[in-house]
């Protein structure tokens with residue numbers, strides 16, 4: 001699909017089949033629709049420090065929430081929300097070793113969200129997380145119904161918005177940029193959960209190119225890179241104000257598209273070069 005400039009009257013063509021058979025094309029469409037651009041990438045790169053600071057609290061709150069209801073808590077015994085039989089052993093609590101191990105998975109995942117979103121690897125990982133909760137993985141399937149995944153994403157988003165907007169030192173401009181960028185990613189992840197639960201495009205199921213044999217077998221792999229994400233050297237706005245220098249000039253990340261400085265195979269890296277849009281919703 002080509003999202004180049006078109007005349008105002010001519011809509012951009014989106015190939016329906018490709019949305020189901022090509023992960024790249026699906027992601028390209030979602031990016032374009034959401035206007036995921038260089039401002040979002042810069043906000044993520046320069047703000048990863050703040051995201052990382054929130055990870056332990058987010059993980060604890062999410063697990064507390066999931067253990068609050070029998071239907072979600074049971075999934076940590078049975079790997080499914082479909083079967084309602086009570087587990088033979090006691091319900092797990094937050095300090096149980098199994099839950100501590102799973103908290104680590106979620107921490108890895110959230111750390112991964114702080115990495116470079118201009119690579120296709122980044123979105124492939126999010127897609128694998130989506131698929132692995134859908135019961136479609138053959139070895140030890142994990143079947144979490146969409147209602148729980150959707151509401152869990154909304155819960156993470158709610159924590160995120162509250163935490164970012166109440167940050168004591170960041171400027172409103174940077175808060176807005178970070179909230180917007182992370183929300184776009186969370187909604188794309190939400191799509192990558194939903195796509196394995198809705199039946200849209202089922203007629204193309206045999207042609208889904210991105211699901212390799214390994215994916216079907218499960219396991220997200222390459223966890224070793226998760227701990228190694230680069231941390232931003234950008235300080236918060238309190239210190240940048242006191243030093244009299246605008247935050248972006250401290251940035252370890254390039255101010256334009258970071259993909260340009262690396263060889264990226266990401267087919268939509270150039271999307272990051274589009275200029276940002278603001279809704280200007282309160283302008284009048």
Ligand code: HEM
Pocket residue numbers: 066071072073075076079081102105106109129132133142144148149150152153219220221
């Ligand atoms: C919606 C946001 C969610 C995210 C981002 C998420 C993320 C993850 C990740 C990254 C893993 C580890 C995969 C691996 O490396 O093998 C995982 C495993 C798991 N998730 Fe989720 N999850 C979410 C929601 C849920 C919900 C709502 C439930 C239950 C109701 C759930 C139950 C599980 C279970 C049981 C495992 C397997 C743990 C194991 O193998 O020991 N997840 N999840």
